[in-house]
Amino acid sequence: xxxxxxxxxxxxxxxxxxxxxxxxxxxxxxxxxxxxxxxxxxxxxxxxxxxxxxxxxxxxxxxxxxxxxxxxxxxxxxxxxxxxxxxxxxxxxxxxxxxxxxxxxxxxxxxxxxxxxxxxxxxxxxxxxxxxxxxx
Amino acid sequence: xxxxxxxxxxxxxxxxxxxxxxxxxxxxxxxxxxxxxxxxxxxxxxxxxxxxxxxxxxxxxxxxxxxxxxxxxxxxxxxxxxxxxxxxxxxxxxxxxxxxxxxxx
Numbered sequence: 173x174x175x176x177x178x179x180x181x182x183x184x185x186x187x188x189x190x191x192x193x194x195x196x197x198x199x200x201x202x203x204x205x206x207x208x209x210x211x212x213x214x215x216x217x218x219x220x221x222x223x224x225x226x227x228x229x230x231x232x233x234x235x236x237x238x239x240x241x242x243x244x245x246x247x248x249x250x251x252x253x254x255x256x257x258x259x260x261x262x263x264x265x266x267x268x269x270x271x272x273x274x275x276x277x278x279x280x281x282x283x284x285x286x287x288x289x290x291x292x293x294x295x296x297x298x299x300x301x302x303x304x305x306x307x308x
Numbered sequence: 309x310x311x312x313x314x315x316x317x318x319x320x321x322x323x324x325x326x327x328x329x330x331x332x333x334x335x336x337x338x339x340x341x342x343x344x345x346x347x348x349x350x351x352x353x354x355x356x357x358x359x360x361x362x363x364x365x366x367x368x369x370x371x372x373x374x375x376x377x378x379x380x381x382x383x384x385x386x387x388x389x390x391x392x393x394x395x396x397x398x399x400x401x402x403x404x405x406x407x408x409x410x411x412x413x
Contacts, residue, residue, distance in 0.1 A: 179358060179367055179369055179386070179398050179399060179400045179401070180398065180399045180401070181369070181396060181397075181398055182396075182397040182398060182399055183396070183397050184394050184395070184396055184397075185394060185395040185396075185397070186393070186394050188389075188393045188394070188395075189393060190393060191375075191377060191390060191391045191393065192377065192378055192389030192390060192393060192394070192395060193377050193378055193389075194377075194378045195378040195379065195380035195387050195388075195389055195395065196380055197380045197381070197382040197385065197387055198382070199382060201382050201383070201385050204380070204387055204395065204397075206378075206389060206395055207378075208393070216395070218397060
């Protein structure tokens with residue numbers, strides 16, 4: 173006897189023109205952020221199943237996304253070696269800072285919120301950098 | 309990590325997939341997402357394996373073809389995406405956990 177989880181497929185969102193590499197969902201379960209090899213970040217309204225913003229975020233694959241606990245900030249990192257800090261607005265994203273990590277690309281990012289907010293970026297060159305969110 | 313005295317204890321250990329018809333060729337895990345209720349593993353040849361946190365309950369979500377590269381969860385909501393350029397949304401409702409009797413098949 174095996175218990176099974178019974179999941180339902182709900183919807184398919186189409187719009188990206190290349191592989192989708194990272195996702196983030198807001199707690200209200202109404203908004204999704206997606207990052208793609210097409211170099212954009214898309215903002216989706218789940219209730220309506222529509223894309224509400226397409227942002228030319230990086231010049232290469234957008235590889236990593238992370239949300240702040242307060243859900244006021246989104247951080248993206250990509251193959252262009254930069255990370256961007258975005259303010260989450262009602263109708264999309266507003267870029268606050270660009271962090272230049274390295275030329276080899278950023279493979280992963282994390283947001284540290286223990287005390288003052290910091291972003292950690294990990295590069296394909298094997299380096300790790302930590303940035304203050306306040307002044308970029 | 310000198311000075312640390314932590315002994316990690318493995319509480320669940322099992323194969324992600326034993327069904328060879330699902331993974332006819334080598335498929336490796338690409339993403340793991342852990343929530344209060346689920347452990348979700350996505351694979352490089354598609355397929356998303358959902359387990360209860362004790363490892364027993366299991367479901368295979370098969371979206372479209374290609375590698376799954378990204379997962380995100382919010383309570384019972386799962387979002388997956390990958391090389392087919394689309395984003396799929398799923399409801400992992402725990403209320404719908406069914407008892408599956410092997411004898412009935």
